[in-house]
Amino acid sequence: MMKKDILIVGVGGQGSLLASRILGALFLSQGLDCKLSEVHGMSQRGGSVVTYVRAGENVSSPMVSDGEADLVISFEALEALRYAHTLKKGGTLVYSTQEIMPMPVITGAAAYPDDIASRLAAFDLKVLAFDAESAAEKAGNGRAANVALLGAASPIIGGTPEEWEAVIRATVPPKFVDVNLRAFALGLEEAKKG
Amino acid sequence: MKGTVLTMKKLMLGNEAVARGLYEAGVTFASSYPGTPSTEITEYFSNHEDVHAEWAPNEKVACEAAFGASLAGARSFSAMKHVGLNVAADLLYSVSYTGVNGGMVVAVADDQGMHSSQNEQDSRNHAKGAKIPMLEPSDSGECRDYAKLAYEISEKFDTPVFLRTSTRVAHSQSLVEEEERVLPPKKPYEKNVAKYVMMPAMARPRHKIVEERTKKLAAWAASSGLNKIIPGSEKIGVIAAGIAFQYAKEALGDRATYLKLGMVYPLSAEEIRAFAAKVEKLYVIEELDPFIEDFCHAAGVECEGKSLFSLCGEYTPAMIRKAILGEDSPAPAPAAIPVRPPVLCPGCPHRGIFYVLHKMKLTVSGDIGCYTLGATAPLSSVDSTIDMGESVSGLHGFLTADPSMEDKAVAVIGDSTFVHSGITGLINAVYNQSNVTVLILDNSITGMTGHQQNPCTGLTLQNKPTHALDLEALCHAVGVRRVSTVDPYDLEKTEAILTEELQAKEPSVIIVKRPCALLKWVKRLPPVSVDPDKCRKCRKCMSVGCPAVLFSKETGASIDRTLCVGCGLCEKLCPFGAIEGGNA
Ligand SMILES: Cc1ncc(C[n+]2csc(CCOP(=O)(O)OP(=O)(O)O)c2C)c(N)n1
Numbered sequence: 001m002m003k004k005d006i007l008i009v010g011v012g013g014q015g016s017l018l019a020s021r022i023l024g025a026l027f028l029s030q031g032l033d034c035k036l037s038e039v040h041g042m043s044q045r046g047g048s049v050v051t052y053v054r055a056g057e058n059v060s061s062p063m064v065s066d067g068e069a070d071l072v073i074s075f076e077a078l079e080a081l082r083y084a085h086t087l088k089k090g091g092t093l094v095y096s097t098q099e100i101m102p103m104p105v106i107t108g109a110a111a112y113p114d115d116i117a118s119r120l121a122a123f124d125l126k127v128l129a130f131d132a133e134s135a136a137e138k139a140g141n142g143r144a145a146n147v148a149l150l151g152a153a154s155p156i157i158g159g160t161p162e163e164w165e166a167v168i169r170a171t172v173p174p175k176f177v178d179v180n181l182r183a184f185a186l187g188l189e190e191a192k193k194g
Numbered sequence: 195m196k197g198t199v200l201t202m203k204k205l206m207l208g209n210e211a212v213a214r215g216l217y218e219a220g221v222t223f224a225s226s227y228p229g230t231p232s233t234e235i236t237e238y239f240s241n242h243e244d245v246h247a248e249w250a251p252n253e254k255v256a257c258e259a260a261f262g263a264s265l266a267g268a269r270s271f272s273a274m275k276h277v278g279l280n281v282a283a284d285l286l287y288s289v290s291y292t293g294v295n296g297g298m299v300v301a302v303a304d305d306q307g308m309h310s311s312q313n314e315q316d317s318r319n320h321a322k323g324a325k326i327p328m329l330e331p332s333d334s335g336e337c338r339d340y341a342k343l344a345y346e347i348s349e350k351f352d353t354p355v356f357l358r359t360s361t362r363v364a365h366s367q368s369l370v371e372e373e374e375r376v377l378p379p380k381k382p383y384e385k386n387v388a389k390y391v392m393m394p395a396m397a398r399p400r401h402k403i404v405e406e407r408t409k410k411l412a413a414w415a416a417s418s419g420l421n422k423i424i425p426g427s428e429k430i431g432v433i434a435a436g437i438a439f440q441y442a443k444e445a446l447g448d449r450a451t452y453l454k455l456g457m458v459y460p461l462s463a464e465e466i467r468a469f470a471a472k473v474e475k476l477y478v479i480e481e482l483d484p485f486i487e488d489f490c491h492a493a494g495v496e497c498e499g500k501s502l503f504s505l506c507g508e509y510t511p512a513m514i515r516k517a518i519l520g521e522d523s524p525a526p527a528p529a530a531i532p533v534r535p536p537v538l539c540p541g542c543p544h545r546g547i548f549y550v551l552h553k554m555k556l557t558v559s560g561d562i563g564c565y566t567l568g569a570t571a572p573l574s575s576v577d578s579t580i581d582m583g584e585s586v587s588g589l590h591g592f593l594t595a596d597p598s599m600e601d602k603a604v605a606v607i608g609d610s611t612f613v614h615s616g617i618t619g620l621i622n623a624v625y626n627q628s629n630v631t632v633l634i635l636d637n638s639i640t641g642m643t644g645h646q647q648n649p650c651t652g653l654t655l656q657n658k659p660t661h662a663l664d665l666e667a668l669c670h671a672v673g674v675r676r677v678s679t680v681d682p683y684d685l686e687k688t689e690a691i692l693t694e695e696l697q698a699k700e701p702s703v704i705i706v707k708r709p710c711a712l713l714k715w716v717k718r719l720p721p722v723s724v725d726p727d728k729c730r731k732c733r734k735c736m737s738v739g740c741p742a743v744l745f746s747k748e749t750g751a752s753i754d755r756t757l758c759v760g761c762g763l764c765e766k767l768c769p770f771g772a773i774e775g776g777n778a
Pocket residue numbers: 227228229230275277278279281312562563564565582607608609610611612635637639640641642643
């Protein structure tokens with residue numbers, strides 16, 4: 001039975017809602033049952049946020065239990081490490097190398113880890129890291145980093161190029177469609193580079 | 195009444211699905227006060243042309259308005275978060291007695307895990323206390339279905355009805371099938387003193403009606419198909435409702451048989467006894483209080499619940515698998531790394547005021563809103579935060595008990611919160627003569643819950659112009675003679691006014707006025723920049739906790755240009771003139 005358990009994580013305000021909605025539309029177009037769980041309110045104010053996307057024949061819980069995710073997409077490096085344990089053995093982590101300092105680091109109470117990549121290696125995962133913001137800027141708008149990450153994760157998520165294009169067109173405001181399609185393609189190139 | 199099915203299934207947020215259900219049920223009146231995770235219900239509902247939807251100043255007013263609309267014959271609605279129900283409870287405990295004319299439904303959203311709340315009270319206790327039936331959907335499809343059904347129940351049994359959600363139902367998306375709106379014929383208003391005037395002689399017979407109604411409702415829920423048995427192995431029986439049912443289903447699949455409750459109050463002892471007789475071992479899986487479990491024990495039904503599960507926080511399927519099947523989760527331990535708590539946004543007008551309060555080492559009676567974050571490091575300047583409005587009334591009690599603190603303590607309260615329930619505390623302070631100093635942080639919006647209009651903003655829920663409440667005139671009218679206004683970006687003036695008002699031997703109000711930096715009409719200024727030659731690495735700019743100001747021991751301060759909105763606060767703080775280009 002086909003099932004996809006995905007987390008999209010990042011820092012409040014980075015645009016994870018759009019990414020999860022694109023995924024929802026994709027799974028729906030494939031005729032799957034789908035649930036998304038989002039974060040609104042207090043946690044949005046620059047805090048760590050997680051959106052769950054689950055698809056399959058029949059989905060009950062809208063959230064994914066720790067150690068069971070197939071894929072984690074992270075908008076930020078520290079957040080990638082924070083959620084690495086939610087992946088199953090051999091699961092895939094796709095993350096942007098962008099770093100955003102949390103308040104304890106800004107105030108000097110804690111240090112931003114400088115060994116994220118090696119600490120991730122301690123988990124049994126497939127990891128793909130690239131600078132999604134630069135890719136999005138190359139595509140024409142830094143705010144499309146979310147869709148660049150989806151492009152990089154798309155070989156794991158599945159879906160034909162036509163299906164992806166159709167859901168991006170249907171979800172993104174018309175004037176941003178081209179930028180997002182380019183960002184998606186650049187992300188996909190990163191995945192092909194491996 | 196069933197409308198025609200409209201389209202193929204759509205992915206919808208639970209809150210959007212509730213709004214859809216209201217619309218299809220022919221609801222024409224909704225009055226709410228925002229509160230995470232309930233806010234979007236009323237916002238989605240307000241997108242329809244042929245309805246009245248409004249933000250009220252607080253939940254009590256909202257529910258009273260909804261009751262008035264019901265009395266006039268309309269199907270009416272109000273939404274709130276769990277703590278909002280405490281505010282509205284006064285009305286609801288008595289509307290339980292009067293019953294309704296047009297159907298009346300109150301949605302209440304609990305927040306297990308406290309994603310965005312000050313406590314995690316279980317609103318089912320209010321259903322029992324007020325003797326009002328409560329439905330609990332477990333996904334978006336049921337949000338729509340139960341919202342509609344709630345109106346049928348309300349009118350059939352002559353009672354207000356609660357619709358209980360939780361963060362994970364309200365803010366998750368799942369599939370919903372839409373139907374057409376069906377407007378029921380409007381009920382005429384008929385004067386009925388025995389039903390609607392709750393003085394003792396009339397309320398006594400109404401109470402008996404309520405007790406009879408509750409028995410009938412429990413029997414109806416057991417026979418109506420609203421509570422369902424989902425078959426599986428009969429070795430394990432599970433009673434659950436709402437999101438906990440989804441977790442249980444995920445964890446146990448067909449290794450259990452379920453009694454899924456659609457109505458969580460009232461419960462039917464016969465129904466539960468019959469289910470218990472079918473299964474070998476019975477578990478009740480419910481987050482927060484042992485509400486269903488206590489009922490089972492009282493009905494003489496043997497079951498396990500809180501002996502295995504916590505009274506606190508959210509559950510997960512893995513937790514249930516562990517508790518019932520003894521299966522361990524495969525998850526490795528999470529990495530030990532710095533936490534990332536929520537913070538005040540770059541350019542937030544609240545930052546300046548908390549910087550000054552911290553600098554002056556004042557005792558701060560805090561309140562609820564974005565400005566609660568003034569409690570966190572490095573601003574660290576809030577002493578207490580309890581409920582909406584407590585900052586003002588609490589400070590009055592504090593200063594009356596210890597007048598020596600009069601020149602060292604202030605209350606801070608947001609514009610929306612002040613109108614919600616700060617004004618009554620201010621009236622009390624004036625009336626009972628304490629020398630409070632109250633700061634109303636007027637950022638021209640209800641920020642915390644995601645930008646809702648309120649009586650101070652001059653705009654309605656639909657962003658149409660309306661009267662804007664004049665805070666200054668209001669404070670004068672309740673008897674505060676000393677009312678001043680200050681821009682929190684102006685640190686010097688803010689400090690000077692605070693110093694003066696703390697010395698005053700009478701109540702004073704300072705309106706701290708500057709719009710939320712995230713409002714669309716607020717102009718973003720170009721980012722500031724640091725001259726590395728002038729930076730002496732003193733870290734003074736770091737003392738305001740702005741996420742856009744970064745620091746390294748090697749190179750000193752720097753600015754994240756994508757985050758900075760050019761408010762200039764850090765520029766004002768720099769003793770060496772190393773930061774330039776902002777609104778200084
Ligand atoms: C009784 C109650 N109702 C609703 C809420 C949800 N809530 C928390 S703060 C807040 C309003 C905040 O607005 P404001 O006072 O203007 O401050 P801001 O967030 O804009 O700084 C609301 C509605 C609550 N905590 N308690």
